[in-house]
Amino acid sequence: MEKLDVPNLRLQTQMVSEHRMKKPEDVVEFLVCVQAQDYFGALWALGLRIGNVVEPEMERAFIDGSILRTHIMRPTWHFVSPKDIRWIQALTGPRVKQNNSSMGRKLELDSKLLNRSQKIIAKALSGGNMLTRDELREVLAKAGIEAADSLRKAYILMEAELDCLIVSGPRRGKQFTYMLLDERVPATKPKARKDALEEFTRRYFASHGPATVHDMNWYSGLTITECKEGLEMVKSEFEKIEIGGKTFWFAETKLKKPKPNTCYLLPNYDEYGIGYRDRSEIFDSEYEKRIVARDSSTFMNLIIVDSMLVGTWRRKLSKTEVTLESKRFRLFTPKEEASFKKAADDYGRFLGLKVKLAKWGKS
Secondary structure, eight states, rough: OOOOOOOHHHHHHTTSSSSOOSHHHHHHHHHHHHSSSSHHHHHHHHHHHHOOOOHHHHHHHHHHTEEEEOOOOOEEEEEEEEETTTHHHHHHHHHHHHHHHHHHTTTOOOOHHHHHHHHHHHHHHTTOOEHHHHHHHHHHTTTTTOOOHHHHHHHHHHHHHHTSSSSEEEEEEEEEEEEEEEHHHHOOOOOOHHHHHHHHHHHHHHOOHHHHHHHHHHOOOHHHHHHHHHHHHHGSSSSSETTTEEEEOOOOOOOOOOOTTTTEEEOOHHHHHTSSSGGGGOOHHHHHHHHHOTTTTTTEEEEEEETEEEEEEEEEEOSSEEEEEEEEEOOOOOHHHHHHHHHHHHHHHHTSSSEEEEEEOOO
């Protein structure tokens, strides 16, 4: 293979340009995990990969527990499948805890306090109870554990998530709740670490390829040694190609010819941008690279045209419409402008709102 169109093949593999699934839980399972600290952005990440769906359909999967939201990998919020949450936490959680340890010491969160906190949380949530973060803070405070500091509260609850004690419950109004994982999700058979590493590696390259072992290292939070070990177990199942001194691994597939001038509006932390350590494949000019270097919003909401990053966007909601503001790195052609408007209309239909377009700052 002499040439590989890395960005377009990623769009196809990740089901952005080619929709192959109909249920949000199937998308989450295929992608391993879907970054979701921006909850509504993550719902759109699922919706745009299915096509012709609306936001309430995606949220129903979260409400009924078909997809879960928890701190897992790196660490940050992700959507994860109930089938996968325990074995992925067992695989990646130790690294997250190691990375959290210095902050834990600063916050005076030793193992004794964390173990006591978890017993209190477990008692408060048992029997199908669903409590918000602030309600759990109050429960801890009554037991003499100070968690008024938002960072201290976050790390206490994150530790409980990493230990598979708690997980997301349905939202109560605008507030997220927690439930006991064992009451939310039936028990699953644990995996041996070798088997877990093998499956994780296989699924990462199948869903995110073409990707490098360093991309997997960033995505998973596992050590580069562990990632190389995982790749060694599955590399016979994948194609590989050397480009610019980098080795890309990907599932054997035929790239469908992309339609020219196609625009996609990807949400905050979308896997197309955030799922790789090296994101240079989606920059098509030195000009854009300079903008990326100084603009921290670049890997927030992405405007993609012909697989390349060409701008960012944000939304402002009212009861009847969504104002979509865009910051572009270059001028659009008339065909690109038409595709951008179509992508905006698709997002409006997803939300059930009219769309108003506006500029965002200087382009």
